[in-house]
Amino acid sequence: xxxxxxxxxxxxxxxxxxxxxxxxxxxxxxxxxxxxxxxxxxxxxxxxxxxxxxxxxxxxxxxxxxxxxxxxxxxxxxxxxxxxxxxxxxxxxxxxxxxxxxxxxxxxxxxxxxxxxxxxxxxxxxxxxxxxxxxxxxxxxxxxxxxxxxxxxxxxxxxxxxxxxxxxxxxxxxxxxxxxxxxxxxxxxxxxxxxxxxxxxxxxxxxxxxxxxxxxxxxxxxxxxxxxxxxxxxxxxxxxxxxxxxxxxxxxxxxxxxxxxxxxxxxxxxxxxxxxxxxxxxxxxxxxxxxxxxxxxxxxxxxxxxxxxxxx
Amino acid sequence: xxxxxxxxxxxxxxxxxxxxxxxxxxxxxxxxxxxxxxxxxxxxxxxxxxxxxxxxxxxxxxxxxxxxxxxxxxxxxxxxxxxxxxxxxxxxxxxxxxxxxxxxxxxxxxxxxxxxxxxxxxxxxxxxxxxxxxxxxxxxxxxxxxxxxxxxxxxxxxxxxxxxxxxxxxxxxxxxxxxxxxxxxxxxxxxxxxxxxxxxxxxxxxxxxxxxxxxxxxxxxxxxxxxxxxxxxxxxxxxxxxxxxxxxxxxxxxxxxxxxxxxxxxxxxxxxxxxxxxxxxxxxxxxxxxxxxxxxxxxxxxxxxxxxxxxx
Numbered sequence: 096x097x098x099x100x101x102x103x104x105x106x107x108x109x110x111x112x113x114x115x116x117x118x119x120x121x122x123x124x125x126x127x128x129x130x131x132x133x134x135x136x137x138x139x140x141x142x143x144x145x146x147x148x149x150x151x152x153x154x155x156x157x158x159x160x161x162x163x164x165x166x167x168x169x170x171x172x173x174x175x176x177x178x179x180x181x182x183x184x185x186x187x188x189x190x191x192x193x194x195x196x197x198x199x200x201x202x203x204x205x206x207x208x209x210x211x212x213x214x215x216x217x218x219x220x221x222x223x224x225x226x227x228x229x230x231x232x233x234x235x236x237x238x239x240x241x242x243x244x245x246x247x248x249x250x251x252x253x254x255x256x257x258x259x260x261x262x263x264x265x266x267x268x269x270x271x272x273x274x275x276x277x278x279x280x281x282x283x284x285x286x287x288x289x290x291x292x293x294x295x296x297x298x299x300x301x302x303x304x305x306x307x308x309x310x311x312x313x314x315x316x317x318x319x320x321x322x323x324x325x326x327x328x329x330x331x332x333x334x335x336x337x338x339x340x341x342x343x344x345x346x347x348x349x350x351x352x353x354x355x356x357x358x359x360x361x362x363x364x365x366x367x368x369x370x371x372x373x374x375x376x377x378x379x380x381x382x383x384x385x386x387x388x389x390x391x392x393x394x395x396x397x398x399x400x401x402x403x404x405x406x407x
Numbered sequence: 408x409x410x411x412x413x414x415x416x417x418x419x420x421x422x423x424x425x426x427x428x429x430x431x432x433x434x435x436x437x438x439x440x441x442x443x444x445x446x447x448x449x450x451x452x453x454x455x456x457x458x459x460x461x462x463x464x465x466x467x468x469x470x471x472x473x474x475x476x477x478x479x480x481x482x483x484x485x486x487x488x489x490x491x492x493x494x495x496x497x498x499x500x501x502x503x504x505x506x507x508x509x510x511x512x513x514x515x516x517x518x519x520x521x522x523x524x525x526x527x528x529x530x531x532x533x534x535x536x537x538x539x540x541x542x543x544x545x546x547x548x549x550x551x552x553x554x555x556x557x558x559x560x561x562x563x564x565x566x567x568x569x570x571x572x573x574x575x576x577x578x579x580x581x582x583x584x585x586x587x588x589x590x591x592x593x594x595x596x597x598x599x600x601x602x603x604x605x606x607x608x609x610x611x612x613x614x615x616x617x618x619x620x621x622x623x624x625x626x627x628x629x630x631x632x633x634x635x636x637x638x639x640x641x642x643x644x645x646x647x648x649x650x651x652x653x654x655x656x657x658x659x660x661x662x663x664x665x666x667x668x669x670x671x672x673x674x675x676x677x678x679x680x681x682x683x684x685x686x687x688x689x690x691x692x693x694x695x696x697x698x699x700x701x702x703x704x705x706x707x708x709x710x711x712x713x714x715x716x717x718x719x
Contacts, residue, residue, distance in 0.1 A: 295707075298610060298707060299707060299710050299711065299714075301710075301714070305714070306710075309710050309713065309714075311705075311706040311707075311709035311710045311713070312706065312707070312710040314706050315703055315706035315707055315710070318699065318702070318703055318706070319703075387630065387699050387700050388699050388700055388703045390630070390700075391627055391630055391631075391700040391703060391704070392703070393623075394623040394624065394626050394627035394630070395607075395610060395611060395623075395624070395627055397623035398611050398613075398618075398621050398623045398624040398627070399611065401621065401623070402611075402613070402617070402621075
């Protein structure tokens with residue numbers, strides 16, 4: 096299995112997501128360059144730790160950069176920043192992208208691939224949708240709880256050929272992979288989980304298990320999921336009729352989990368509202384669909400977010 | 408001004424609402440009988456205190472009863488219990504109601520007058536909608552913050568004549584009064600304030616001033632108010648087109664206020680969800696109107712309520 100070393104990777108954002116996948120790729124033999132901000136010094140000194148049911152990793156040394164450093168070019172740039180940093184992306188990506196570079200977007204949310212493809216026409220933009228439960232618990236220290244599948248889909252169907260070596264690399268790193276036929280539908284399907292459970296975990300101050308076990312909270316999650324399905328359909332990417340119910344049952348079987356938005360809220364970090372709520376609302380509205388409950392939840396989250404970071 | 412003594416009153420529920428109006432009626436010379444539960448002994452011993460910008464009152468002695476006592480009959484029975492106690496109402500009211508007794512319902516919510524009129528056909532049911540900012544701060548101790556207007560409307564138009572002496576009695580007690588032509592429209596108009604501001608004060612952990620000053624929370628309040636207007640219209644009681652905006656501007660000018668639901672929540676008391684949310688949703692649905700944001704907020708409140716009273 097030398098396949099994993101065929102590609103080199105730059106991980107833009109060494110958090111719960113980028114740190115996890117980057118560490119696994121490096122442990123499997125790939126060349127991996129990590130970009131971190133506040134954690135760069137700690138990672139350079141102490142390495143990168145990933146505790147995981149798949150086996151704990153402690154990588155040292157780690158090739159780590161602050162975003163101002165000159166960085167050797169990699170075949171793949173994994174976008175793993177929080178979406179609240181997306182205004183910085185064009186500047187951050189510019190020196191990392193050459194003709195043919197694969198920009199693998201691991202973020203949640205909607206429409207980011209469109210923006211990346213428009214800004215970097217010389218690159219090949221691929222979505223990597225991560226079904227990962229992991230948390231950053233300290234600088235350079237990530238705890239992987241469960242799951243981790245990455246679903247790959249190219250933004251441009253003409254770039255589908257590059258999915259294959261990506262999947263080989265992640266697979267060699269012990270990550271479950273799949274390729275999906277329709278990027279936009281896959282993005283909407285991911286929102287069908289993220290929109291209910293990220294938002295409600297903040298507004299109800301509860302992990303997924305308490306939400307799913309309570310009849311009222313579960314009904315509210317289902318209301319949100321139904322509106323996501325309506326948005327997906329309006330945008331031309333309808334779900335299979337039983338998809339929401341299957342997703343609900345899947346969540347029922349998950350171990351108790353604090354979604355990333357809940358951790359952001361508890362740590363008084365800004366919430367990823369723009370790409371996870373506002374963009375889907377905007378896209379649905381462009382296609383004539385009103386999603387009033389999602390809009391209401393987004394308003395409530397925006398209020399909570401603002402006061403969380405200014406009060407106390 | 409002897410008008411205020413023409414009618415005798417039994418106040419069923421001596422809290423922030425019943426205690427305030429009952430005390431003012433008694434201070435103005437009316438015979439008032441108070442029914443209290445946990446506070447009865449304190450009120451019997453120390454009297455009833457109402458601090459108010461209209462002038463502080465300390466009434467002692469007070470004619471106070473526990474609900475099990477035999478009570479002399481009054482002309483008017485004021486229903487001022489929390490709606491979460493409404494299952495007890497038929498039993499509590501039965502010994503208080505004779506032919507011609509006025510049942511004055513001071514509660515918030517929808518459909519209670521219908522139930523009272525059905526249960527007590529021998530009585531005259533009148534709604535008294537209270538625009539009152541007051542809080543109970545301790546046993547037999549009420550703090551009146553602002554406002555206090557009571558809007559009267561008979562359930563049965565044939566009983567309109569009894570509004571006049573009621574209004575005289577309240578007016579003599581220094582309470583602003585008005586009579587309204589349409590009970591159901593008035594109830595819906597009151598919900599237009601209660602549904603947004605009671606619920607959001609709990610879900611956003613904020614008083615009215617912070618809700619109204621924040622662009623996202625204000626937009627969410629407006630979304631809820633718009634749905635109340637849609638419910639009112641579906642049920643045949645449409646608002647004037649500018650009513651929601653006027654109500655919003657009124658709230659802007661109010662002094663900062665913690666709605667009763669917020670106080671209930673902070674004190675871990677059950678929330679008045681049935682009559683303030685579930686009944687209006689049910690009535691709107693009966694008339695073909697879906698109010699998805701109100702339904703979502705009601706679900707979130709039900710979850711919050713349940714966990715508020717079982718956790719910690």
